[in-house]
Amino acid sequence: MIKHRTLASVGTLTVAALALTGCAGSDDGGTDGGTTEVSMLVNVTPNLTEEFWNGLVKPFEDAHPEIDVVVQNPGAEGVAAALPRLLTAGDAPDVVQSLPPTTDLAPELVDLSQYDWARSGPLADQYSIDGKYYMAGIGFQLQSLWFYNKTAFEEAGITAVPTTVDELTAALGKLKDAGWTPIQTSGDWATSHSLQALGLPSIVAEDPEWFAHMSAGEATFSDTYGDAVATYAGWVADGYIPKDALGVKYPDAEQAFLSGKSAIYPMGSWFAGTEAKAEEKAEIGVFRAPAVAGVDDPAMGANIASPYSILRSSESQEAAAQLVEFLVTDQAAVADQLEVDGNFRDGYEYEMDALGQELQQIVADTPAESYTPTGQGYGERTLPTGYSDEINAQTQALIGGTAADEVVAAMDDWFASTAG
Amino acid sequence: MAATLSPVRARRRPAARVWRDRLPGIVMGGPAVLVFLAMFIVPMFLAFVLSLTDWNGYSLNFTFIGLENYAEAFRNPRTVDAAVFTAVVAFTGTILCNGVGLFIAALIAGNGRANTLLRTIFFYPYIISALIIGFLWSAMLAPEGAVNGLLGTLGVAPVPFLTEVTFAKASVILTIVWSHFGFNMILFLAGIKSVPPEYYEAATVDGASKWQQFRNVTLPLIAPVFTVNLVLTLVGLLKVYDIVLALTDGGPAGSTQTIVYQVLRDSFANSELGFGAAQSVILLLVTAVLGLAVTLARRGAEKKVAD
Numbered sequence: 176m177i178k179h180r181t182l183a184s185v186g187t188l189t190v191a192a193l194a195l196t197g198c199a200g201s202d203d204g205g206t207d208g209g210t211t212e213v214s215m216l217v218n219v220t221p222n223l224t225e226e227f228w229n230g231l232v233k234p235f236e237d238a239h240p241e242i243d244v245v246v247q248n249p250g251a252e253g254v255a256a257a258l259p260r261l262l263t264a265g266d267a268p269d270v271v272q273s274l275p276p277t278t279d280l281a282p283e284l285v286d287l288s289q290y291d292w293a294r295s296g297p298l299a300d301q302y303s304i305d306g307k308y309y310m311a312g313i314g315f316q317l318q319s320l321w322f323y324n325k326t327a328f329e330e331a332g333i334t335a336v337p338t339t340v341d342e343l344t345a346a347l348g349k350l351k352d353a354g355w356t357p358i359q360t361s362g363d364w365a366t367s368h369s370l371q372a373l374g375l376p377s378i379v380a381e382d383p384e385w386f387a388h389m390s391a392g393e394a395t396f397s398d399t400y401g402d403a404v405a406t407y408a409g410w411v412a413d414g415y416i417p418k419d420a421l422g423v424k425y426p427d428a429e430q431a432f433l434s435g436k437s438a439i440y441p442m443g444s445w446f447a448g449t450e451a452k453a454e455e456k457a458e459i460g461v462f463r464a465p466a467v468a469g470v471d472d473p474a475m476g477a478n479i480a481s482p483y484s485i486l487r488s489s490e491s492q493e494a495a496a497q498l499v500e501f502l503v504t505d506q507a508a509v510a511d512q513l514e515v516d517g518n519f520r521d522g523y524e525y526e527m528d529a530l531g532q533e534l535q536q537i538v539a540d541t542p543a544e545s546y547t548p549t550g551q552g553y554g555e556r557t558l559p560t561g562y563s564d565e566i567n568a569q570t571q572a573l574i575g576g577t578a579a580d581e582v583v584a585a586m587d588d589w590f591a592s593t594a595g
Numbered sequence: 596m597a598a599t600l601s602p603v604r605a606r607r608r609p610a611a612r613v614w615r616d617r618l619p620g621i622v623m624g625g626p627a628v629l630v631f632l633a634m635f636i637v638p639m640f641l642a643f644v645l646s647l648t649d650w651n652g653y654s655l656n657f658t659f660i661g662l663e664n665y666a667e668a669f670r671n672p673r674t675v676d677a678a679v680f681t682a683v684v685a686f687t688g689t690i691l692c693n694g695v696g697l698f699i700a701a702l703i704a705g706n707g708r709a710n711t712l713l714r715t716i717f718f719y720p721y722i723i724s725a726l727i728i729g730f731l732w733s734a735m736l737a738p739e740g741a742v743n744g745l746l747g748t749l750g751v752a753p754v755p756f757l758t759e760v761t762f763a764k765a766s767v768i769l770t771i772v773w774s775h776f777g778f779n780m781i782l783f784l785a786g787i788k789s790v791p792p793e794y795y796e797a798a799t800v801d802g803a804s805k806w807q808q809f810r811n812v813t814l815p816l817i818a819p820v821f822t823v824n825l826v827l828t829l830v831g832l833l834k835v836y837d838i839v840l841a842l843t844d845g846g847p848a849g850s851t852q853t854i855v856y857q858v859l860r861d862s863f864a865n866s867e868l869g870f871g872a873a874q875s876v877i878l879l880l881v882t883a884v885l886g887l888a889v890t891l892a893r894r895g896a897e898k899k900v901a902d
Contacts, residue, residue, distance in 0.1 A: 255863060255864075256863050258653070259652035259653055259863075259866075259868070262653055262655075263655070277866070279651040279652070279653050279654065279866050280653050282653070282654050282656070283653050283654065362757070362758075362843070362844065362846050362847065363844045363846070364844070366846070417738075418755070418758060419738035419753070419755060419758050420758070421757065421758040421846055421847040422736070422737045422738045422740075422755065422756065422757035422758040423737065423738065424733065424737070427737070560865045560866070560867060561673070561861075561865055564673070564849070564860060564864075564865075565673075568845075568846070568848045568849035569848070571846050571847045571848040571849070572847075572848035574847075575758070575759065575760065575847050575848055577848070589672075592670070592671075592672075
């Protein structure tokens with residue numbers, strides 16, 4: 176009989192042979208000469224460099240000389256691909272960053288419910304599974320946002336930001352009449368961002384259990400998302416979304432909007448980080464994605480910024496918990512992490528420009544219960560596997576000219592074959 | 596000959612001597628066989644076993660679900676669409692890569708300096724990373740890219756190379772052909788160069804034209820090269836992934852997703868390692884069957900060369 180661990184390890188390697196692989200440095204945890212080693216697997220990016228991570232944990236190490244934090248870089252493989260390999264190889268880190276808990280991953284994670292800082296952190300309830308808190312994060316990545324070019328709005332005679340979908344549609348018409356490209360979107364993964372920013376604020380506000388109902392097959396896409404898809408198709412037909420948007424890469428779309436070539440850009444709050452670094456840019460503002468008329472409290476799509484979890488296999492869970500508490504509560508550590516990736520959290524401020532301050536105000540004004548997942552979802556609010564790819568593909572189909580009812584029917588078929 | 600051998604056959608050699616004779620082969624070949632088993636056969640077998648499970652990549656508590664992953668692979672419309680597009684890429688790409696490669700090889704088979712330079716130029720795309728090629732052509736074929744800019748100066752309306760389904764599929768295939776035909780060309784060149792010049796001299800004496808020499812001398816004699824080219828290209832294109840990722844990221848509307856693209860999405864982005872393994876096994880079988888079929892189909896042509 177083949178042992179599960181052997182099968183899983185070799186199987187992972189075989190399937191992953193098609194993918195890029197990197198090597199994460201791996202050190203055994205535990206105590207060595209009175210020092211407890213805590214390994215932390217983190218995503219290393221142009222913003223979040225190894226130097227940044229080592230600098231981030233240094234104050235913690237100084238305050239806890241008995242704990243040595245070892246930052247693990249998964250390389251090009253990334254945390255999401257590296258963790259399964261490390262788990263099956265029996266070489267998992269003590270702490271993992273940037274991987275939100277799912278029902279698949281939860282059995283491998285420590286339940287942090289005993290810690291107040293985990294229960295009361297940003298989006299803690301939204302990410303809980305069966306009432307258990309498996310992660311603690313540093314702040315919010317807002318999703319349901321429309322960034323706008325203030326000059327374009329002035330030229331189009333728009334004096335106030337839209338507060339309903341109808342007002343948004345009217346504004347798009349005025350922007351087009353004024354000679355602007357109304358909506359900037361792009362191909363790749365980013366296409367569906369605009370459809371979700373249009374639909375979810377109303378859909379989830381009207382049915383806070385929308386994710387659960389869709390997953391259980393108790394609601395249909397056509398009944399819940401149909402109006403948003405029809406509105407979106409109307410935007411495409413009216414030329415508010417250029418048909419050639421699918422040939423534009425995400426970074427190029429970002430630059431096009433920054434340089435003032437388009438009027439409105441649906442994107443997450445991390446765009447503010449790019450905007451803050453840009454030297455020549457249009458004057459940009461942001462407004463919360465509106466719901467349809469009659470919905471008083473639109474849902475706000477948001478993800479947790481930099482979630483931390485502790486692996487059950489860790490031999491240093493107590494030290495790991497002290498490290499995570501520091502990373503998600505220490506004023507300076509949180510502010511540093513928020514700033515470097517353009518994220519936000521009420522009460523944790525860093526030096527930010529006018530756009531950042533607008534976003535900080537949105538965070539301060541949004542009630543905790545209004546936050547909702549987007550895309551595939553998280554915690555207990557998840558949709559069937561593959562939803563993100565499917566909604567993105569169908570949004571691209573809409574831009575390509577496919578009729579709204581065909582797209583809605585395709586999504587209904589997809590849910591019928593995967594939900595329940 | 597048979598009469599002299601028969602007494603030897605009749606005598607049984609001592610077992611010790613038999614093993615002594617076999618020992619060098621075992622010692623020298625054994626490590627290679629062990630490496631082959633450990634690196635190829637065992638992982639393939641375990642990947643097959645994994646494909647019978649619902650493993651999500653994290654928990655070790657997976658369960659065996661029989662052939663459900665295989666049934667799902669044939670039910671899932673995304674996987675089916677990806678398989679169809681992969682087949683289109685593989686067959687069309689194989690024909691075009693070999694057609695263009697052979698054509699160019701025939702044109703620049705001479706020994707002139709210009710031909711040497713042209714060989715280098717045509718082969719160059721093959722040694723560039725596929726990801727770089729994808730990003731390069733993505734920038735050139737974008738709505739405001741160089742190609743549409745050039746068309747614009749000629750008064751031609753922009754072409755939706757990457758934004759319309761049919762054009763995007765064609766763009767993926769042509770980009771692959773552009774990057775790959777240099778490899779086919781080099782193999783064909785090697786084959787053409789190996790044809791003895793006396794054959795051409797004899798054909799010339801018989802009054803054969805250049806086309807007739809190519810058709811009746813060159814083509815039959817490079818039949819083995821053809822087989823190698825066909826199999827390698829077909830197998831390579833069945834696994835195409837990186838160019839698609841960089842050029843279209845599977846879009847628009849998922850129309851250019853290939854089967855390997857799906858395997859990686861399902862395995863890692865969607866945490867369905869068992870399902871990903873099942874698709875990998877199917878791809879492995881299809882690749883093996885097609886490779887074998889092409890080799891067998893080409894056996895007749897190769898036999899003529901041997902004869």
